[in-house]
Amino acid sequence: MTGDLSPIDKAKFVAARRAADLVEDGMRVGLGTGSTAAWLVRCLGEAVRDDGLKIRGVPTSARTAALAREVGIEVISLDEARWLDITIDGADEFDADLNLIKGGGGALLQEKIVATASDRMVVIADAGKEVEALGAFPLPAEVIPFGWQTTRALIEETLVGMDVLGRDITLRMNGDRPFVTDEGNHILDLHLRRIGNPRQLALVLNQLPGVVENGLFLDICDTVVVGHGDGRVELRDLNEGTVEEGRLDFVDSDNLFRDISD
Template sequence: MNADEQKQAAAVRALDFIEPGMKLGLGTGSTAEHFVQALGARVKEGFDIVGVPTSERTGQLAESLGIPLTNLDDTPHLDVTIDGADELDIDLRLIKGGGGALLREKIVATASDRMIVIADASKLVTTLGAFPLPVEVIPFGCTATAGRMAEVASAWGCTGRIARRTDEYGEPFFTDSGNFIFDCAFGRIPDPVGLAHELNRIAGVVDNGLFIGIADLAIVGTPSGTDIIEAK
């Protein structure tokens, strides 16, 4: 199977962990969209669930497929969140935010009893960091915030270009919450736990794309099928 087929296989297998009546967090990104598509087909057959989308894009897709939606204000406790990852390691530490939805993804995931990650085999890495780490930053004083981020990262063994994300027209990219994303091309992150904690202590940083201790299980599509990784 190619990478997209692996994503689809992981997404379809995730349905095995969903039961009627569940309240689900619906992730963002290409792999999560495969899951939403598969879930939509199940809902058309009468499967009873309700979802909380992690982005406007996911919400629009789910709505188009007839998936009943709610929000965390009306439904503050969820059973399971199904979402993708830009990178994951064997300890189920993740880098997320390539689609710019990391804040809402983390809020939804931590409001759930379980987070299940779906990914193709290329996302499984030995050391996190080859994928640039996204950090969500408020626009006010963002240059100063980025400078402080570089100082903190260096202290944790991470160096590399930190750049504000732009859209397809070269304009600043805004998240659904109206913030900027800075992508940190560190190459490798020796201590994801320490870096995540210290980045979030910087004034102006809303959150970062390191998901530590949140995922409970990963379904990884492979050329021959799917593998399961469970949190230790």
């Protein structure tokens, strides 16, 4: 079945497959949210089923929790785990320093909490997610519903003094209603085009009343696994300063890998 995938999905699959090799027996594993992270959960489920891998997973969203249980991964809460050995998640953008924009799937708050409660954070992504400067992907800001329009106005005012190219802000929608996160909040998408000083922006945004968290993940990611549509995969370790390259062959798989979607 994997042989029928589009090049983008093949890239996501090989990145997830390579990252799954980093998970060892007995680990407490943070499980990300989104289409690439779903491949990872499926790969780990296969290892649990076929190889007897014993892990406990801490999902970053309700839909990841449902998928993990479906493929046979033991699911626990972060409070039960207390600390994690590794978190593996996707990203909407990453730069050369492994700074990220995350939150396209709407789970940025839980994702950031889980990632920072881990000894190691690994990002899995297709090669198209790598950028010279963050900001082409809209930056999500999770805000409480009460007074969200006032919060948006505060963000707009704040952006005037920031090193960004755009300042448009949209409320994320789910059909004709505002999108609601697992915590019951809304998401404002900041269309900035380029972020000149991510650290300053992240700090300022989180000081605004009504903003719960933003999608800039800075100094959190240790490793990125980059997949390509032809099966090539790179593992870049920021701390070690190393790059490992390899290639994965595509083989037919069973229904464990069907219906992967955001």
